[in-house]
Amino acid sequence: MIEESRPGIPDRGVRFRSPNPNVRPFLNQIFSIRRFTADNETRHLLPIRESHLPKASPQPSASTRKRILFAAGSGDVAQTLERWASEQADTRIMAQAYSAQIYTLAHQRNWRLFCFPNNPCQPLRRGQISVLPFPKPTKQGLHFFVEEIRYGYKLARLSKRLHVDLIICATGMHPLGYLAASMFSGKPIVISLHNTLWIRGQEAPKGLRGIILRNSARFLRKRIARVVAVSDEIRNQVLQLWKLPPDRVAVHVPQYELASMPSSSPSNDLPRRILFAGRVQTHKGIDDILHAAKILEDDQPNTYHWVFAGEGPALANHQATAQDLGLDHATTFLGQVDRATLIQEITKCFVTITPTRATFNEGLAKLPLEGAILGRPAIVSTVVPALDLLEDAAIGVRPSDPKDIAHAVQTLHENTDLYLAKCNACNRVRDLVTDETISFRTRIAQAVDAAINNQ
Known part of the structure; x- marks a missing residue:
């Protein structure tokens, strides 16, 4: 059974009450998350200062702008936002940056966009777009799965605090992390995948890894609104493992300026x-x-x-x-x-x-x-x-x-x-690579529209 922290007691997140005393500490370790404060005790768990988070606003109605949480990857999305806002070409990489395409989409659609890269950066806001650091721990073994679940749960908590309408998850996570984010947020999730679930040309994983993948997939297929993949191989693996309808999984091609x-x-x-x-x-x-x-x-x-x-x-x-x-x-x-x-x-x-x-x-x-x-x-x-x-x-x-x-x-x-x-x-x-109809921006726009309209 799950219970929320009681009034008058410091918020330590979700707590589990289990008749099995051996199970309770493990579940609490996975799902415990402290409030977003700046005190020294909690800053290492979630390094976002209270002053950096936008103030919560009432749940938006259908007539207001959409509020989108963008869980970005490990790129320098803050510097990309600076260049995008000043209309400077990003000369650091060859392809059009994925985050820049999201910023353009947010501008076109008048979204309030909250971008959380999974690496440290300086908080930044330009117009209706905010970038806030949300580092993702790196672990090995069983601790890896624990941290993936916790990270997904933290994303869900952020989505509730910010009253977002939808989550775009482009940070690399194990399906258990996506499952935690979708279960605890209650919001539609669009997943952008940039790595295969297993090695191309090999069979799907077996053993413990395969069991975890298959069982998490059983729950994911009902909770994931859309998937946008960077290759046909990823799409084929998602269709095989997650059993999603083909129209819910699209492929985009990186775009380049050929001039x-x-x-x-x-x-x-x-x-x-x-x-x-x-x-x-x-x-x-x-x-x-x-x-x-x-x-x-x-x-x-x-x-x-x-x-x-x-x-x-x-x-x-x-x-x-x-x-x-x-x-x-x-x-x-x-x-x-x-x-x-x-x-x-x-x-x-x-x-x-x-x-x-x-x-x-x-x-x-x-x-x-x-x-x-x-x-x-x-x-x-x-x-x-x-x-x-x-x-x-x-x-x-x-x-x-x-x-x-x-x-x-x-x-x-x-x-x-x-x-x-x-x-x-x-x-x-x-x-x-110059076909806008199969660009990342177009595929994400289509996925977001379908996800919101199907709520």
Whole structure:
């Protein structure tokens, strides 16, 4: 049984009364949440000051503006809001920022938008749009599931305090978190998914993880209003696991401004430049690229040059591996680069490469798309859903297989007709990434309209 805190007693959130004394502390640990205050005792649990939260207003009627809670991801949504409000182009990333598209939608629809990124930031308000930090703890094992449920419950508490009409949840959460948010908020929820539920090409999880996924899905399918996914692979998995009607799950395609991204013909000069760009982590497959580079360097010296753009925890290890393999002359590590530099690197390259390993739930991967926009085909691991979108503009390779990577690179180098055919196939991608009808903003607008109208 659930009871709310009684009058005159400090609010500690929901409390469970269970006849089983062993169950009660565990349930209270999951669902306990303190009030939104600025005292030192509670700030670490929910780092939002009372003064930062907008004052609660009466429940809005149908004639007033809609109040929307946007649970954002880990991007710098506050800086994006600053740039959006001042009509400055965001030069930090290639694609149109998802949060900027939400801001535009809020402006067009006259929403009162409360944006809560899952990482620390400075509170900010511009017009009817507020950004407030709502950090999401990172845990492992069973504590991960506990924190996911608690985070979803905290979102529900926020939605009640702010009297919102709907929640847009774009922060990555386990289905248990979505379930907690939907159960305790009582509001329609639109979920934006950017990662697969399991690895592309593999079966749905079994064991404890599979049991949790399937059982949470049984309840989610009745509570989730709409789902907007970044790839067909995610949509297919949602339909399989959550059993939602197909019209409740839509796919969007990242959108790009092509004025600064002209397509060009690749150079015939040697060495051929192969470009990786992204977060430098073990699951990105950079070690596999380096061993493929060693294979090709031994077979065809000075024919290929491998360029790595990005930073991350595995950067030093990969640089050491390149040195150990004797690839100093054949590799370049650029570190973090800005948008203009990345465009230059793609233009100079022969092909982009995204060899993600089968240990990461990749939702799409944008580098292959950005390479195709600029006229460069991609070598992509078969666990990467971007392969479906690229079609003939890419070659799929097995994850964690340097020999397959080396074979793909060599094939494109030696088979000119095949390479040019894949370059021509890139034109289709340029059409997709400028189609407003399948943009994130359009799909979210459609999902919100359907969710509110079906209440």
